[in-house]
Amino acid sequence: MAAPLPEGVSAEAMSSALDRFARIVGADWVFTEDKITPYEDPYTISNDETEHRPYAAVAPASTEEVQEIVRVANEFGVPLWPVSRGKNFAYGGAAPVMSGTVVLDMNRMNRILEVNEEFGYALVEPGVSYFELYDYIQEKGLKLWIDVPDPGWGSVVGNALDHGIGYTPYGDHFAMQCGMEVVLPNGEVVRTGMGAMPGNNTWQLFKYGYGPYVDGIFSQSNFGVVTKMGIWLMPEPAGYRPYLITFENEDDIETVTERLRPLKVAGVIQNGATVRSLVLDAAITRTKSQYYDGDGPIPPSVAKTMMADLDLGMWNFCGALYGPPPVMDTLWTAIRDSFADIPGVKFYFPEDRRHKVDLLLHRAETMKGVPKLTEFNFLNWDGGGGHVGFSPVSPITGKDAIKQYNMVSSRVREYGFDYMGLLAIGWRDLHHVTVIVYDKTDPDERKKLDELFNILVDEAAAEGYGEYRTHIRYMDRIAKTYSWNDNALWKMHETIKDALDPNGILAPGKSGIWGKNRRKA
Amino acid sequence: MAAPLPEGVSAEAMSSALDRFARIVGADWVFTEDKITPYEDPYTISNDETEHRPYAAVAPASTEEVQEIVRVANEFGVPLWPVSRGKNFAYGGAAPVMSGTVVLDMNRMNRILEVNEEFGYALVEPGVSYFELYDYIQEKGLKLWIDVPDPGWGSVVGNALDHGIGYTPYGDHFAMQCGMEVVLPNGEVVRTGMGAMPGNNTWQLFKYGYGPYVDGIFSQSNFGVVTKMGIWLMPEPAGYRPYLITFENEDDIETVTERLRPLKVAGVIQNGATVRSLVLDAAITRTKSQYYDGDGPIPPSVAKTMMADLDLGMWNFCGALYGPPPVMDTLWTAIRDSFADIPGVKFYFPEDRRHKVDLLLHRAETMKGVPKLTEFNFLNWDGGGGHVGFSPVSPITGKDAIKQYNMVSSRVREYGFDYMGLLAIGWRDLHHVTVIVYDKTDPDERKKLDELFNILVDEAAAEGYGEYRTHIRYMDRIAKTYSWNDNALWKMHETIKDALDPNGILAPGKSGIWGKNRRKA
Numbered sequence A, B: 001m002a003a004p005l006p007e008g009v010s011a012e013a014m015s016s017a018l019d020r021f022a023r024i025v026g027a028d029w030v031f032t033e034d035k036i037t038p039y040e041d042p043y044t045i046s047n048d049e050t051e052h053r054p055y056a057a058v059a060p061a062s063t064e065e066v067q068e069i070v071r072v073a074n075e076f077g078v079p080l081w082p083v084s085r086g087k088n089f090a091y092g093g094a095a096p097v098m099s100g101t102v103v104l105d106m107n108r109m110n111r112i113l114e115v116n117e118e119f120g121y122a123l124v125e126p127g128v129s130y131f132e133l134y135d136y137i138q139e140k141g142l143k144l145w146i147d148v149p150d151p152g153w154g155s156v157v158g159n160a161l162d163h164g165i166g167y168t169p170y171g172d173h174f175a176m177q178c179g180m181e182v183v184l185p186n187g188e189v190v191r192t193g194m195g196a197m198p199g200n201n202t203w204q205l206f207k208y209g210y211g212p213y214v215d216g217i218f219s220q221s222n223f224g225v226v227t228k229m230g231i232w233l234m235p236e237p238a239g240y241r242p243y244l245i246t247f248e249n250e251d252d253i254e255t256v257t258e259r260l261r262p263l264k265v266a267g268v269i270q271n272g273a274t275v276r277s278l279v280l281d282a283a284i285t286r287t288k289s290q291y292y293d294g295d296g297p298i299p300p301s302v303a304k305t306m307m308a309d310l311d312l313g314m315w316n317f318c319g320a321l322y323g324p325p326p327v328m329d330t331l332w333t334a335i336r337d338s339f340a341d342i343p344g345v346k347f348y349f350p351e352d353r354r355h356k357v358d359l360l361l362h363r364a365e366t367m368k369g370v371p372k373l374t375e376f377n378f379l380n381w382d383g384g385g386g387h388v389g390f391s392p393v394s395p396i397t398g399k400d401a402i403k404q405y406n407m408v409s410s411r412v413r414e415y416g417f418d419y420m421g422l423l424a425i426g427w428r429d430l431h432h433v434t435v436i437v438y439d440k441t442d443p444d445e446r447k448k449l450d451e452l453f454n455i456l457v458d459e460a461a462a463e464g465y466g467e468y469r470t471h472i473r474y475m476d477r478i479a480k481t482y483s484w485n486d487n488a489l490w491k492m493h494e495t496i497k498d499a500l501d502p503n504g505i506l507a508p509g510k511s512g513i514w515g516k517n518r519r520k521a
Helices: A011-025 A033-039 A063-076 A130-140 A156-161 A252-265 A278-285 A300-310 A325-339 A359-366 A374-380 A398-414 A443-462 A472-481 A484-500 B011-025 B033-039 B063-076 B130-140 B156-161 B252-265 B278-285 B300-310 B325-339 B359-366 B374-380 B398-414 B443-462 B472-481 B484-500
Strands: A030-032 A056-058 A080-083 A102-105 A112-116 A121-124 A177-183 A189-191 A225-232 A240-247 A274-277 A315-322 A346-348 A385-390 A392-395 A421-425 A429-439 B030-032 B056-058 B080-083 B102-105 B112-116 B121-124 B177-183 B189-191 B225-232 B240-247 B274-277 B315-322 B346-348 B385-390 B392-395 B421-425 B429-439
Touching: A011 A030, A011 A056, A011 A063, A011 A102, A030 A033, A033 A056, A033 A102, A063 A080, A063 A102, A063 A177, A063 A225, A112 A130, A121 A156, A130 A156, A156 A225, A189 B484, A240 A252, A240 A325, A240 A359, A252 A274, A252 A315, A252 A325, A252 A398, A252 A421, A274 A278, A278 A300, A278 A315, A278 A359, A278 A374, A315 A325, A315 A359, A325 B325, A359 A374, A374 A385, A374 A429, A385 A443, A392 A398, A398 A421, A398 A429, A398 A443, A429 A443, A443 A472, A484 B189, A484 B484, B011 B030, B011 B056, B011 B063, B011 B102, B030 B033, B033 B056, B033 B102, B063 B080, B063 B102, B063 B177, B063 B225, B112 B130, B121 B156, B130 B156, B156 B225, B240 B252, B240 B325, B240 B359, B252 B274, B252 B315, B252 B325, B252 B398, B252 B421, B274 B278, B278 B300, B278 B315, B278 B359, B278 B374, B315 B325, B315 B359, B359 B374, B374 B385, B374 B429, B385 B443, B392 B398, B398 B421, B398 B429, B398 B443, B429 B443, B443 B472
Parallel strands: A056 A102, A080 A102, B056 B102, B080 B102
Antiparallel strands: A030 A056, A112 A121, A121 A225, A177 A189, A177 A225, A240 A315, A240 A346, A274 A315, A274 A421, A385 A429, A392 A429, A421 A429, B030 B056, B112 B121, B121 B225, B177 B189, B177 B225, B240 B315, B240 B346, B274 B315, B274 B421, B385 B429, B392 B429, B421 B429
């Protein structure tokens, strides 16, 4: 079916805007009709084909072109949905919240403007992928590591803006961001931090500049289009030693998490370490049918077989040590001693692994910032190949870990899915990321997933757990769980939105924020 | 003389507002006439007595009272200047930019709402001083360290909001902030991050929450009044070893800085270390008259005497090691080896120091987060006791360090002051903080200082160095140095200001941001 026009925009206005966009970027870089498929949600959850459908896409090549596009969009009231690379398939890919929105595709702006080895930073445009930045650094032989999320095809800028995480000591991507260039919804361009000083020499070195520190308002928001961003890079450490610690029992997650907290808070665990569930890990190297051909989640007996076969536990803690060998030795002793008394615990370094294709060998690359797509193997676990991420934030306590696990896994299994989850250990919180892999071609399964997801959000919120990030379909729902004092924070977001974007041009509905022209009462 | 009314506010309106304030907080907590002295700039630079004078002060005891005060201020158009403790004397104390502004004194809101040892954080109100937080932790015997700036009487909240720094590994105070409660200029109250979720369990554990990360816009701004803030605290490390490395020659600053960069970027230097100048350090334990009774800055021969007497260098690098002994040993070897070939270098641990009252013994306390007022001894260096901080940001390079030093010290000496400066080493930048100590009772010296300061700002900006923070008197001037793209960033600040504070009630002129009612063309 044809893509719907955005609410309140006439066919004439859209057509005029697209003509003007074509004059700005060239007709080859405006996409409509059969050419917009790449901008649709690759794993649509909705069974209503009119939802989350872009009308068109436009791909600028420079900040100036972004400014011109934004001005035209204001003139014709055409909404824009900026995506850096649009590769975050678990959260909707390049597709907009509101149907008819024109995707502002930043892929062509993929210049690596600077990589500074002395200070450890890069200045990049939003179209730069982790693969591209990594390759650039390798080609120049720079002694720098990047930090990557699981799929390496995503945008360095986009991931940081969406509060994404990775697995080296630089795993909190937004915390490592330093200095932005942003096109505002009125077409003006600002540089943040020290970038606001003409001729400055510290745009990528000092975040705060002078006056309000505004960078955060351009993350997970629709207040501007980031066209350049600085990101701090880690100097190649003197040593690197990835490890895997496996735990046999489901309930071990409680003790493991309780032991993890002091190690993380004290910096003994240096990186964005993860505790991963058996099926997620098995799915990196195997498919479900190799172990089980029944319906629904795998039974415990099969889990035992998988654990023995793959040298995995019910829970698998992937971490790494960084630094001079005596530092790594000291930290490792503390880590090993913290877990040594848990019955059935096993400790592995890469040389201890039996299989050539293996969880630790795979994570060993990721934890040193080598971009890959390996993690996506889990999509083949049970066929069908759609997936969505459910990502509530929790304190790092045993009590919360087991409660989270029980709440989520029981619901997921009740709906016939395998539990594939991980606890990503942040500075002082856990991101409990559950990946639900479903058959995206089956309308019944989509419907079931949608029902499940809504239940998960509501049940989490009732216990004080909130999502840190979500699929376009659930942005409004999750915003409503952040409702303290009669939604005061979202009302403030709306006030800022209206001031910066009076015509509601930019990304309607992003993070549950709507312009005043489309706001529901 | 009587304090002037704020521009555009009638005596009647002010009087009505003060009556209403008294009804909210009690008459004892509204200060006028002779009771407002504590809110005036303790080290006035201006010779015009009508400048930077508060008309009154009001001290609320709760978030609700702050909300009511803000609503009344809107009703009568009375501007408010919020201060946490108002103790940052080098930058204006509690005094407002605009004369007649009513100080909103948050000192009474000094509750320590929670200190969590397991996770390492505190939730505090803005009136809580470093001394109070430290004492609380000591009394309860909690294994936590705080991070303090030089004077311990300041506000934990206020310092973080002003992008202040300290000297432990948690020295970037704003980076350690997690979760705020903020009264907006319209009287509404928001909680940021996870605080926006009712019943959440991670307000002080995870910063970003969901949607735009807004905390930064309440720092160095006039967009809201922060009434609660979370701050991460460092677990007591397994070991601590402060050290001092002295360098004999003025020019050594170039080599020292060049060697520091890789150590800091790689995390070998773990803390907010500082390279300090001779006179600043001598002034901690001595006065100028003990060495020199001539006019103007001390001559080189006297500097030599001071160095020999006090076991100091022309530059003194104060750092510390934290962690298990093998970790400290490894890092120390790397640090020592980096500086060992500099002629005249000397390495000291506390047990190597001759004098009982000593720079390293003093900094050893500060680098483990013990709040003090010792650093203020420098005020007595030359009598007169006023001081102001000039604080441009620079890359961590030898070239920039020596250039900065030459630019600033030559001007400072030209104007007859001693150079008392330090380079505070941030993640990837230097804060070059120069303290200018002057006779606050002498109108000529004030005039000279004012002239000098303006020159320093302009000369720094011409070379791309911008201040990270400043005295109330220079807020406009420094804002104007951040003028990229026709002041685009400040125009954006004004847009947000007008949306959140349409009546321009809050802190007119803070960081060079004015409400639309008082904005100059």
